[in-house]
Amino acid sequence: MIQVKELSKYFGKKPVIQDVSVDVAPGRITSFIGPNGAGKSTLLSMVSRLLNADTGEVLLDKSDVRRWKSDDFAKRVSILKQSNYMNVRLTIRELVSFGRFPYSKGNLKPEDELKIDEAIQYMNLEDIQHNYLDELSGGQRQRAFIAMVIAQDTDYILLDEPLNNLDMKHSVQIMKILRKLVDELGKTVVIVLHDINFASVYSDHIVALKNGRVVKDGPTNDIINSDALKEIYDMDIPVQEQDGCRICVYFNS
Amino acid sequence: MRNRTKMLILLGLAVASILLYIFYELNGNYHYAFPRRLIKVLAMSLTGIAIAYSTVVFQTITHNRILTPSVMGLDALYMMVQTFIFYFFGSMSILVINAKYNFLLAVLAMVVFAVIFYRVLFKEGKRPIYFLLLVGMIVGTFLGSVTTFFQVLIDPNEFLNLQSKMFASFNNVNSDLVWLAAVVIIIAFIYGWRHMNQLDVMSLGRDTAINLGVPYDKLVQRMLILSSILIAVSTALVGPITFFGLIVSNLSYQFFKTYKHAVLIAGSCVMSVVALVGGQWMVEHIFKFDTTLSVIINFVGGVYFIYLLLKESRSAG
Numbered sequence: 001m002i003q004v005k006e007l008s009k010y011f012g013k014k015p016v017i018q019d020v021s022v023d024v025a026p027g028r029i030t031s032f033i034g035p036n037g038a039g040k041s042t043l044l045s046m047v048s049r050l051l052n053a054d055t056g057e058v059l060l061d062k063s064d065v066r067r068w069k070s071d072d073f074a075k076r077v078s079i080l081k082q083s084n085y086m087n088v089r090l091t092i093r094e095l096v097s098f099g100r101f102p103y104s105k106g107n108l109k110p111e112d113e114l115k116i117d118e119a120i121q122y123m124n125l126e127d128i129q130h131n132y133l134d135e136l137s138g139g140q141r142q143r144a145f146i147a148m149v150i151a152q153d154t155d156y157i158l159l160d161e162p163l164n165n166l167d168m169k170h171s172v173q174i175m176k177i178l179r180k181l182v183d184e185l186g187k188t189v190v191i192v193l194h195d196i197n198f199a200s201v202y203s204d205h206i207v208a209l210k211n212g213r214v215v216k217d218g219p220t221n222d223i224i225n226s227d228a229l230k231e232i233y234d235m236d237i238p239v240q241e242q243d244g245c246r247i248c249v250y251f252n253s
Numbered sequence: 254m255r256n257r258t259k260m261l262i263l264l265g266l267a268v269a270s271i272l273l274y275i276f277y278e279l280n281g282n283y284h285y286a287f288p289r290r291l292i293k294v295l296a297m298s299l300t301g302i303a304i305a306y307s308t309v310v311f312q313t314i315t316h317n318r319i320l321t322p323s324v325m326g327l328d329a330l331y332m333m334v335q336t337f338i339f340y341f342f343g344s345m346s347i348l349v350i351n352a353k354y355n356f357l358l359a360v361l362a363m364v365v366f367a368v369i370f371y372r373v374l375f376k377e378g379k380r381p382i383y384f385l386l387l388v389g390m391i392v393g394t395f396l397g398s399v400t401t402f403f404q405v406l407i408d409p410n411e412f413l414n415l416q417s418k419m420f421a422s423f424n425n426v427n428s429d430l431v432w433l434a435a436v437v438i439i440i441a442f443i444y445g446w447r448h449m450n451q452l453d454v455m456s457l458g459r460d461t462a463i464n465l466g467v468p469y470d471k472l473v474q475r476m477l478i479l480s481s482i483l484i485a486v487s488t489a490l491v492g493p494i495t496f497f498g499l500i501v502s503n504l505s506y507q508f509f510k511t512y513k514h515a516v517l518i519a520g521s522c523v524m525s526v527v528a529l530v531g532g533q534w535m536v537e538h539i540f541k542f543d544t545t546l547s548v549i550i551n552f553v554g555g556v557y558f559i560y561l562l563l564k565e566s567r568s569a570g
Contacts, residue, residue, distance in 0.1 A: 048465055074466025083461045087316050088456045088512040106450025129461060136275070186410040 001026060002077075002190075005115040007056035009042055009212075015043045018212045019056070026155070029182050029189045031199040033223075034209035035233060040192045041082075041160050043209065047190070048079035048158050060156075074102035078149045079155040082164050091131040092136075092144045096120055099151030119151035123177065139170035140202060146174065150181070157181065159191045163198065171195075175202045201245045205243060208232045224248065256509055256516055263523045270531040271298075277538065294530055295435070296426040296490060301501070301525030303438050303487040306445065307480035308498030309505070309518050313456050315382055316471050318506065319561050321498045322484045324386060325370070326393025327363050328493040331485075333400045334362045335418045340403045340499075344414040352427040359489040367481035382438050382473070421492035421547035423533055434490045441483055448472065452514040494547055496554020501525045503561060 001229040002024040009017040017039045032040040043049040049065045058065045100112040123143045181187040193199045206223040208216035225244045229237040237250045275290045311322045338348045454462045462469045505521035
């Protein structure tokens with residue numbers, strides 16, 4: 001269980017996250033939503049110890065994330081940021097192999113190779129596994145990075161806007177895979193999303209942030225309604241039901 | 254061609270150049286020339302390895318393949334230490350005549366400088382690495398200016414003596430220093446070896462490296478200090494060689510086309526042995542000592558650097 005307790009972060013004097021407390025329940029997809037600049041990515045970075053909090057703490061299994069040993073933590077929680085610039089040229093398989101680093105320390109054993117094969121299969125990348133990353137489309141690249149995270153085999157998978165720059169088909173594909181990870185493998189996914197309809201259709205739980213504070217925190221159906229959305233986005237957003245999914249029609253509101 | 258084959262070819266070249274250097278026109282002179290040549294080969298190999306290793310590490314940490322650790326101002330500090338010694342104590346002082354004192358003082362000054370520098374700037378742990386580089390460049394330029402100022406004031410005869418310290422030279426390496434340097438470099442290598450695989454992960458960027466359980470910020474600091482120690486030792490041993498690390502590291506990237514630092518570093522180390530030992534043989538037997546190796550290295554390195562800049566700007570545009 002990941003618990004965020006009274007977390008605050010300032011960039012200079014400007015508060016980005018103020019007094020945020022959130023519990024992430026295991027075995028579910030939790031979405032962080034909210035307007036630009038609400039602090040969603042910053043919060044995720046602090047949970048995954050990419051960034052240090054100014055006050056407050058993040059607990060994984062009741063122990064502060066900063067007290068965890070780096071490689072033990074990397075076996076429990078993985079994080080994928082939105083931009084992954086690197087100045088080395090790698091094939092998909094080489095990248096996915098890096099996912100085993102917390103276990104293998106760079107010397108792959110047969111069971112690591114097995115996990116790598118599984119992750120590549122899971123993301124349907126077998127045919128192109130020996131292609132270089134810089135030859136891939138945005139969707140394939142994103143899938144390759146998610147495959148790395150799957151190979152890392154952590155209980156918690158944190159993703160910062162994984163649908164950025166992806167078309168509808170690839171977005172749906174990735175969300176379906178995340179759903180499968182939760183339903184079939186019992187993973188816990190925390191995801192920052194911009195499109196509230198993806199959050200509505202695929203997540204179990206939604207945390208809404210605004211100006212660095214949590215404004216709503218609850219099961220998906222409690223958040224996806226016009227009243228709550230008005231509070232989060234300051235927009236009148238009609239919500240329609242379509243085949244059991246709640247769709248927000250925000251385009252002309 | 255597989256990387257193992259490439260490495261064997263390079264090793265063959267290295268052995269060939271070492272044998273050539275030691276035995277060419279030796280004419281059975283095993284008492285005088287042989288041990289002297291042996292020491293020189295050792296000095297060149299150590300210098301080459303230290304520079305190649307620290308440059309590759311530095312470039313991985315800064316995510317930039319056209320930087321060398323010399324941007325941090327260590328060369329400038331070395332020159333300042335030497336200039337101060339000559340200015341304040343003169344060329345007849347014990348600090349110049351006794352090579353060991355000179356070596357230890359120079360190494361100590363550079364290492365202390367580097368450690369303080371990195372500790373102070375990394376204390377908050379928030380600063381981007383480019384801030385550090387910029388401060389390093391400014392400090393380096395400042396030290397360079399101070400050095401020039403004192404060199405202008407210095408007695409012209411003393412300056413001539415000082416000049417021998419300004420360019421890297423393998424012609425009169427002190428054998429005691431070589432052993433001292435060897436010990437430091439071997440210890441540094443044993444320490445660095447444990448982090449070899451972590452360097453591979455670091456080249457994926459900070460976020461991915463931390464995700465994979467590498468204590469990135471701590472490791473950046475340690476690796477910078479390690480590379481500073483290596484640069485300090487090699488500079489104090491033979492003098493500053495600016496472009497050398499840049500040549501061998503980039504040749505190694507181009508030649509091996511891998512992300513594995515074990516291969517890249519081993520490759521660039523062997524390449525530097527070939528370049529230094531082979532180059533020094535050419536200086537001695539083809540150019541008949543008309544020039545020094547560091548002049549050739551700076552010339553070839555400068556041309557290669559311009560080529561790299563053009564190539565980078567083309568791929569970016």
